[in-house]
Amino acid sequence: MACPDVQNTGKEMQRLVRELYPICRSITGNGVRETLKALSNHIPLEIREVASGTRVFDWTVPKEWNIKRAYVKDPEGQEILDFQRSNLHVLNYSIPIDKTVSLEELREHLYSVPEHPDWIPYRTSYYKENWGFCLTHNQLQGLSTGEYEVLIDASLEDGYLTYGEYCLKGESDREILISAHICHPSLANDNLSGIALAVFLAKSLKELSLRYSYRFLLIPGTIGSITWLSLNETEAFRIKHGLVLTCVGDPGKVTYKKSRRGDTEIDRAVTQVLRDSGDPFEIREFSPYGYDERQFCSPGFNLPVGCFMRTSHGEFPEYHTSADDLSFVRPECLADSFLKCQAVLRILEQNKIYVTLNPKCEPQLGKRGLYGQIGGQADGKLRELAMLWVLNLSDGNHSLLDIAEKSGLEFRMIRNAAEALMQHDLLAESIP
Amino acid sequence: MACPDVQNTGKEMQRLVRELYPICRSITGNGVRETLKALSNHIPLEIREVASGTRVFDWTVPKEWNIKRAYVKDPEGQEILDFQRSNLHVLNYSIPIDKTVSLEELREHLYSVPEHPDWIPYRTSYYKENWGFCLTHNQLQGLSTGEYEVLIDASLEDGYLTYGEYCLKGESDREILISAHICHPSLANDNLSGIALAVFLAKSLKELSLRYSYRFLLIPGTIGSITWLSLNETEAFRIKHGLVLTCVGDPGKVTYKKSRRGDTEIDRAVTQVLRDSGDPFEIREFSPYGYDERQFCSPGFNLPVGCFMRTSHGEFPEYHTSADDLSFVRPECLADSFLKCQAVLRILEQNKIYVTLNPKCEPQLGKRGLYGQIGGQADGKLRELAMLWVLNLSDGNHSLLDIAEKSGLEFRMIRNAAEALMQHDLLAESIP
């Protein structure tokens, strides 16, 4: 069970999710700016603006989208859909429109979820100009024939793509990347939970003395990572470990999708944390479908970046609908994701190679007070076993994580054993 | 379900099996010549004759065996066994005999199958001179004491070993070998089904533009492959992939025995086809017992040749008995084997390495019409997923077959995705 302090963190994360929930975000525009401004109250975020039309690899930074209001009025002049009530009602990135259309024409621009007739779907049209509305299937089926007045008071004009970046300097300039997407409107698990987790991880690191440097990216999905990679093509190769965070607040078990390489330290560190936790979890091989790990793991970068989730996108029915709301994301699940990611970062910080200073035969632990004094008992204690593992495998070829994996013991125990042995001059850090 | 065209192929294959069934084949002699002549109506077979006594590695080409007639007459002078009724009645490669013997002596030369008292077994004595008859166990048990007249009007004399070879030239002189044995008399699945499959594969390739050259061998088992390898010791190393075909017409699931190396492209291509098929199948490790893959995979050659079967030799009760007859081999099973081998050859022809021309981040598929336009739907379509896999793994190190294996998608889908990407200049063939 999480300690009171962590319960508190879960509630604070939930509070941040609630604060950001009403904002109508998209891949560009004021929704993103407003979101990043709110996050700046928590961490000293640098806000970047990249002009529309900028070439970023095979892509072009798109126009900036902003929306003031939108509605549909029925033949009786009744406002039946209103952007103010839910920003999901408007096809995200919709072009402006102001006209009267027949029900037939309107229907071609309406989106619903027949399987869940009470939910509003979330739909986008980024790269093809289009207009549209999303609504519940019940409402869709109740529409009567006649003329409808549709208004989308939006602008799609040259402007900027906006993202936030926060760099925390450690001993080394080798980096750990934490990335979350910030381009979805009122969706709580997909987007806001990941943002909250990234921000609270950043806050928790601020006061620590760190071995690695950390880079937090809060970016619109796909085009954001492509833009960042294009602008930081060389810089990107400093990233030694990375996590994309998404859908981390639902009550499902943790799912981790491995990096393209599949055997990197981040992959093994996450696996170790999940194994140590005793909770159910699932490890998946890399696939080129998902979030921004697709770009970080494109073959020309092939960075060691995995994706940390609870229930994976598309595998919970609430995904990309109005049901992915504030009630779907729970403080205790946010807190659990936070604790697990913290443990992953702790492993990365602590995972070094040590060498035993007594390679030939075991050193005598007893005379140093490190070993039980009355022999002959049926089994050594786990703490002593951890010391024996560390001594046996610290031959310059095994890191602490290697030893945890081989021994089946928790990383924490292995790390503590190494500490104790170092205090007694039985172990030393290996010179790389 | 097979399309009408393939159903037709199955029936034509069955027709060929029926045509060849009555011929009394052995490892040498006119039965083989007659068989090869019949096959020449389908493909332009080159017929080779190698003289008895020729040294082929540790072996010697044996004498030529021919048989005119054979019978056994009982003490009453009744003809109780007649070679005309079934060529299985005579021990294959039997020396000539013409004498009267007691039942006791006769019994030492009679073979039956007690577990299946109505079936005639198939027995041979190639490398030790002997005479004998095969009969049903029921008949064996009904024999009364007395003098029996036995006649085998056969000749075992210097002559030739005969085999057929058909070479189809492709772009490259690297070869795909297809081999089947032609040394069994009236056995339909063991021998004739493999011959029919080899011939119809050859026919189906004739009009295609081919990357590889193909070599079809129709040879007596063991001594035939040893002879061919001995006469083509250097040539043999052109073989880059190979299949021995046998027992491919029974209704059992497909069984594939891997090459000695165990991880060659042919092994992986067959596995992929069988997996893609959705039908049950079995993959076995190499073992040095079986058909001519034993010789192709002997350590001095170690060629990448596997064995494609349905039910493996010795694992169906009809094996090497009169029950392996025309009713045991079914046109739809022959057609299924044909389709699967064709798919294997298609993979070998199409399995190349490509490189993405946009290694850094994904290219924008949407602007090229390669991607769904309305985003936010729960899951990308398989076709799009296949494109993402091809783009992500086409780094110069992964062939299309590698990508199919890693993605779990059908080879056909991966191949189609590569085609589409090439048409949009997103992918190019890797220069080897």
Next chain:
Amino acid sequence: MACPDVQNTGKEMQRLVRELYPICRSITGNGVRETLKALSNHIPLEIREVASGTRVFDWTVPKEWNIKRAYVKDPEGQEILDFQRSNLHVLNYSIPIDKTVSLEELREHLYSVPEHPDWIPYRTSYYKENWGFCLTHNQLQGLSTGEYEVLIDASLEDGYLTYGEYCLKGESDREILISAHICHPSLANDNLSGIALAVFLAKSLKELSLRYSYRFLLIPGTIGSITWLSLNETEAFRIKHGLVLTCVGDPGKVTYKKSRRGDTEIDRAVTQVLRDSGDPFEIREFSPYGYDERQFCSPGFNLPVGCFMRTSHGEFPEYHTSADDLSFVRPECLADSFLKCQAVLRILEQNKIYVTLNPKCEPQLGKRGLYGQIGGQADGKLRELAMLWVLNLSDGNHSLLDIAEKSGLEFRMIRNAAEALMQHDLLAESIP
């Protein structure tokens, strides 16, 4: 089932266990000397004495412990614990004591096993000076308050650490190590069974012509192997294969703990023997907790030494108690362990690499009488199959053990096939 001869060996081993059982052994002292003297009746053991105070790596050879008598008298002057009745009653390596103590003080020096109230535990205090008694939990609970007279007439003085060594010279000076610990008092399975097995293996090798040299070590646990390794630091690297023997007389299944490297020939030879046996068994990965393999497998040595046991230490309730007595160790189990270790040594002696003299195609086994003469039978016999495997894999890269593993056939069959092929000049030993 074991043959009469082996049943006899089991009984002789049991006789040796019985002879050694009453002796009060410890890591040093006359108990060890007496034990080694008894073993000298079986094998020409060299007895080594290493002075107390000698530095051996991180350790120091401890003082010599000898004990004459020990008792506890209750408040009524009744002798309630007597060393003569069981040497387990005295905390092994206890300092001398002769005083009167209250029940409260006494209790701090008493050890029992609450879960088995009738058993006396075995406890030691080698590296911290202490005194104590072990007794049944029933007896402990019956003690009444009052003054107790305790006497341990023992000496802990500078002297020697004693161990036995027996070297058997083979063709090569590469060695096989067999090691057993000799430091436990009246414990039959843990200690005496391993000693008996080592001695009888040594006896069984004496008359054989051997490829390897053999070194048998009969040493006190931990400090003994550390001492030997320290005195033989260079010599140790002659050890090419090794087994620590312990707990080999109980009726449990054989358990083998692999060497630290995990894939050495000894690991594979033991696995093969256990698989060939058809009996249940268990193979475990190396862990740095157990017997003297901990020292042989310390990273500075990393010798290919595994641990051969039946039920592992600490996994049978009788472990380190008075219930590990003569009835717990059974002659048929000792004999089974003996046979299996003998088979392991046989594999090591016989496991060579051969090369086929006919690498291209199979040689003709039939003309040499090595193959069944009537072909066409449903399956070749195992003996013939073993010959085909040996011929196919004897390419200079596969040892007989490799071939046994790949074929799934018993090592014995593979070895016999190789013999037969060599007799017919079809196979030759590979020049290393």
